[in-house]
Amino acid sequence: MRPIHLFHFLLTALVCSGCGSGREESMDGEAIPVRTVPVRMQPIVRPIRTSGTLHASAEIRLSFKIGGIVERIVVREGERVRSGQILARLKPDEIGAQARQARIAFDKAQRDHERALRLFSDSVVTREQLQNAESGLDLAKSQLDIAEFNLRHAQIAAPSDGRVLKRLAEEGELVGAGHPVLLFGSHAESWRVRAGVADRDVVRIFPGDSAAVRFDAHPGTVFPARILEIPGAADPAGGLFETGLSLAPSEKTLYSGFAAAVEIFPAQSETMRIIPFEALVSVRGMEGQVFRVNPEGLAVPVPVQIAFFTDDAAVIARGLEGVASVVTEGAAYLSPRTKVRVVEDE
Incomplete structure (x- = not known):
């Protein structure tokens, strides 16, 4: 029927x-x-009708490891990118200066350690002074590694093939460490729909149940889907269970944020x-x-x-x-x- x-x-x-x-x-x-x-x-298999939102299966908020001023964002919203492609970078002035400062401190610690070794062999300095020089060298090396790591991560690279879904910062903006700059959607996985299911219906569904999804952008087209995950608690804001569905591969053009009309067919009649x-x-x-x-x-x-x-x-x-x-x-x-x-x- x-x-x-x-x-x-x-x-x-x-x-x-x-x-x-x-x-x-x-x-x-x-x-x-x-x-x-x-x-x-x-x-009777009584269908469950609800609505949801389309999003990439792997949506990642990309950010810089350190804070600074955004020098350049080289991609536009919706642009497809390749794995490893540089997407944004910070102004290198301050970060570069910190790296140079750490390099100078490391070089000095190396010279101090070498001098302490010579003087210790001539019994001019004590073993404690030699150990202090060794500790100073280790500390300087660690600080140099941190500074060079931060310098390398003053740019954002695409973690995989995918699409830039949204720009969350602009050039010239001061951002803190970990502040999202780009919303990235991976193409390595399929699309997902997150749909709210009422408590009276969530007890009738299980992972693997089939579903049909429709989008206004593609009238008359039905996208087959299956339930991927059912949450253990309702969303406090709406009181619905935000159920995840996985869409079957399709040649149709889809964008994250599409509104979806969802019809779920429980396996149990x-x-x-x-x-x-x-x-x-x-x-x-x-x-x-x-x-x-x-x-x-x-x-x-x-x-x-x-x-x-x-x-x-x-x-x-x-x-x-x-x-x-x-x-x-x-x-x-x-x-x-x-x-x-x-x-x-x-």
């Missing part, structure tokens, strides 16, 4: 409700002929009650009403909660417990306790 838009059913219900303007409401008159159909019990469209005599939202016939031959209204619609039927969530059959033909002419006569199929 394929779900359809509620609009088509509401149009049918509106027409049927107009047919009821000439209802016969007297119990004392002639019984109205009606037909009934059994309420079908059938295993539910046994639900199904009735034809024409059995519903009124619908308001996802609530409706049907008629059953009691043992005295009178029409009894039954309010129902509709789960969803298929091509030719309504799947009922609640209301038909204990009801074996409902009125179809003639339902539009009935009122509560109208006398009816059930016509059997020939």
Whole structure:
């Protein structure tokens, strides 16, 4: 069964409700002929409809290890880049000066250590003075390594092939160590959709369940997906479980941030009650009403909660417990306790 838009059913219900303007409401008159159909019990995979946002599977906030003034950002938003390509760099003035200062201090420590060795061999200095010189050399070497490391990391390189999703800083801006400068999306992995699922539905889904994703940018195209991960707690802001779905590879052009319409198909089915469209005599939202016939031959209204619609039927969530059959033909002419006569199929 394929779900359809509620609009088509509401149009049918509106027409049927107009047919009821000439209802016969007297119990004392002639019984109205009606037909009934059994309420079908059938295993149903009830889809979960929600919305989400597309993003790259590996989104990385790239930053400088040290603070400084951004000298150049050489890429634009949306630009594709290669692994190792330089994306941005800091002004090297201060960092270079620190590296030169560390080099000078290291050279001096080396000379001091060499002199201390000579003097120690001539018994001019003590072993403690020699050890102090050795410690000074080790400290200077460590400071030089740090300065040269910082100098090498005064630029940002692409960690893999991918796309620059967003620039988070601009040239000439002072940024601190670890402050994000670029949002990078890797092409090494597939696209992901993060969709909010309500608590009543999250208990019905499991990793590996299939889904269909649609984007306004590609009308009419369905992107197959599967549930990748289900969070252990709801998002405090919205109260929904931000479920991750993995999209199947596609040749379509996609961008991080696309709004997605998501339809999830749980692997586990539910046994639900199904009735034809024409059995519903009124619908308001996802609530409706049907008629059953009691043992005295009178029409009894039954309010129902509709789960969803298929091509030719309504799947009922609640209301038909204990009801074996409902009125179809003639339902539009009935009122509560109208006398009816059930016509059997020939």
